Amino acid sequence: MTPTGDDHPLEIGVIGATSWVATDAVLPALAASPRIRLTAVASRDADAAVAVATRFGVTHHFGDYGAVIDHPDVEAVYVPLPNGAHREWTERAAAAGKHVLCEKPLAPTAADAEVMDAACRNAGVVLMEAYMTPFHPRAQALAAMVAGGVLGRPLFARTAFTFTLNDPDNYRWRPEQGGGALLDVGVYCLTPLTDLGGAPEALAARQAVGPSGVDTTSAGWLDFAGGFSASFVCSFEAPEHQHLEVVGTAATVTVELPFAGGAAGNLARVRRVDGSVEEVGGPDGDPYLAMVEHFAAVVRGEEAPRHPPGASVRLLDLVDRLRAAAADRPTGPTT
Numbered sequence: 001m002t003p004t005g006d007d008h009p010l011e012i013g014v015i016g017a018t019s020w021v022a023t024d025a026v027l028p029a030l031a032a033s034p035r036i037r038l039t040a041v042a043s044r045d046a047d048a049a050v051a052v053a054t055r056f057g058v059t060h061h062f063g064d065y066g067a068v069i070d071h072p073d074v075e076a077v078y079v080p081l082p083n084g085a086h087r088e089w090t091e092r093a094a095a096a097g098k099h100v101l102c103e104k105p106l107a108p109t110a111a112d113a114e115v116m117d118a119a120c121r122n123a124g125v126v127l128m129e130a131y132m133t134p135f136h137p138r139a140q141a142l143a144a145m146v147a148g149g150v151l152g153r154p155l156f157a158r159t160a161f162t163f164t165l166n167d168p169d170n171y172r173w174r175p176e177q178g179g180g181a182l183l184d185v186g187v188y189c190l191t192p193l194t195d196l197g198g199a200p201e202a203l204a205a206r207q208a209v210g211p212s213g214v215d216t217t218s219a220g221w222l223d224f225a226g227g228f229s230a231s232f233v234c235s236f237e238a239p240e241h242q243h244l245e246v247v248g249t250a251a252t253v254t255v256e257l258p259f260a261g262g263a264a265g266n267l268a269r270v271r272r273v274d275g276s277v278e279e280v281g282g283p284d285g286d287p288y289l290a291m292v293e294h295f296a297a298v299v300r301g302e303e304a305p306r307h308p309p310g311a312s313v314r315l316l317d318l319v320d321r322l323r324a325a326a327a328d329r330p331t332g333p334t335t
Contacts, residue, residue, distance in 0.1 A: 009033075010296040012101075013040035013060075013068035015089060016081040017052045021103060025261060026078060026130065029288035031056045035296040042068045065089065069096045076101060076299060078130065082171040083108050083178025090116045094123040099299050103294070104131040105187045106309065108178035110316040117309040124301050126313035129312045132261055133188060141267045141280055142246070145253060146196065150270065153251030154196050157230040158191035159245075161259055162217075162238035172236065173212045180214035181234045182207070182319060188259040189232040191316060192244060195226030199314065207326040208237070220322050249273075253280075261287055 012030055016020060023240040030038045038058050046063030054062035060071060068074060069092055076099035079089050086107050093100045100120060106129045107113040120127035133139050145151060163185070171177040171182050194200075203222035217235040224230070244258035251272045268280040297303040 008300075009037040011036055011037045011073050011075045011103065012078055012297055013042070013071060013074035013076075013098075013214070014038070014078045014080070015042045015065040015068050015327075016079065016085075017021040017041035018043045018045065018048045019080040022078070022080040023052065023055075025132070025288045025291065026080065027052070027056055029286060029292045030078070032286075032289055033293050033296070035293050039073050040068045040071050044146060054107045056105075066092070069093050069098060074098060076126075076295075079103060080130070082174075083183055084119040084171075084174075084176055085234075086178075087112045087116050090127065091119045094119040094125050094127075097123060097125060101128050101130050101295050101297075104129050104312075105178075105183050105319070107316060108183060110313050110320050113309065113313045113316050116317070117313060120309070126295070126305070127309050128220040128295050128298060128305060129189075129307060129309070130291065131187075131307055131312075132287040133191065133259055134287075134307060135294065136261065136287040137285045137287075138255060138258060138267045139192075142192070142253065142255065144244075144279075145268075150251055151246060151248030151253060153226075154228050154246055154248050156228070156247045157193055157196060157245060158243070159192060159230070159232045159258070160243040161185040161188050161232070162233065162235040162242075163240040164238070165236040173210065173214060175213045179212070180216075180218075181236045182215050182218040182322065184234075184236075184320065185259075186218055186232070186234040187315060189234050190315060192246075192258070193222060193230040193232065194315060194318065196221070196246065197226075197228045197230065199318065200224050202319060203318075203325055204329075205322040205326040206329055207323075210236075215326070218322065220325070267288055 010081040039054050040060035041058050042062040042065050049061040077093040090100050172179040200222040202223040207215040208217040209215040216237045219233040222230045233327050242257050246253050246256040254269045270278045298305050
């Protein structure tokens with residue numbers, strides 16, 4: 001009999017365990033799941049690793065990332081490092097025979113992501129992007145509405161994810177670390193658009209570029225087959241705002257806070273062509289817990305990946321195309 005996740009929890013180690021997404025979201029989910037055993041954590045600050053291990057009841061803690069990858073009990077590694085370090089540590093984990101759950105975006109470029117995918121396939125290990133949004137009840141409700149024809153034929157969509165990044169030392173300002181608004185929050189904006197339309201046939205983009213060389217704001221227009229089009233904006237210099245709207249021939253759906261990981265509450269507002277308005281609610285759910293449990297199920301061969309690496313590569317190819325389009329229309333540096 002093949003052991004289930006509960007009979008044989010997946011033993012996971014975390015490198016870069018002091019990142020905020022790790023400590024505030026993913027580590028609590030890993031610790032809460034009966035399918036997973038949080039086995040080891042590492043930070044380049046050894047004292048910080050001790051603090052994280054104490055908080056989450058982890059036996060093994062290290063001041064060196066490689067010690068987690070080399071630990072014999074660790075079956076899989078969660079990588080919440082800055083974007084520019086994803087490829088190196090994914091390849092190192094794959095070479096050691098460890099499955100990899102890597103933070104979004106999977107890599108700074110599509111080419112990097114393709115190398116990571118190949119390294120994991122060649123090593124016979126699972127690679128999955130730690131992208132929690134599809135596991136949130138909001139995203140599931142929207143997908144159900146589209147699949148059920150509630151919106152009719154999609155005509156137009158727009159997304160926005162903006163906030164002010166005031167910390168000058170944050171890695172998101174560093175080009176060598178894969179910084180910039182498009183990679184950090186733009187991937188949230190683009191994914192639902194490509195879910196609706198596939199790869200755009202044509203696009204246009206503009207970027208404001210900061211003194212360090214990363215984009216502080218990116219905006220664009222996407223044209224898809226079948227008459228569907230969309231726009232997006234993402235920014236490190238605008239007030240905090242999240243928005244998703246899809247306009248269809250039968251209804252328009254609006255989602256506020258579409259990319260937040262908190263409780264579901266009211267999921268969406270649907271306005272139909274007859275003028276009626278419906279508030280669509282749903283159950284609360286922790287998308288991070290659902291994400292890590294899906295990862296465990298994929299590793300154990302119980303489920304097919306809902307978001308395979310190829311999907312991440314295709315999205316990063318779109319990011320590359322948007323960067324290239326924006327480079328042809330420079331706006332000059334911001335201050």
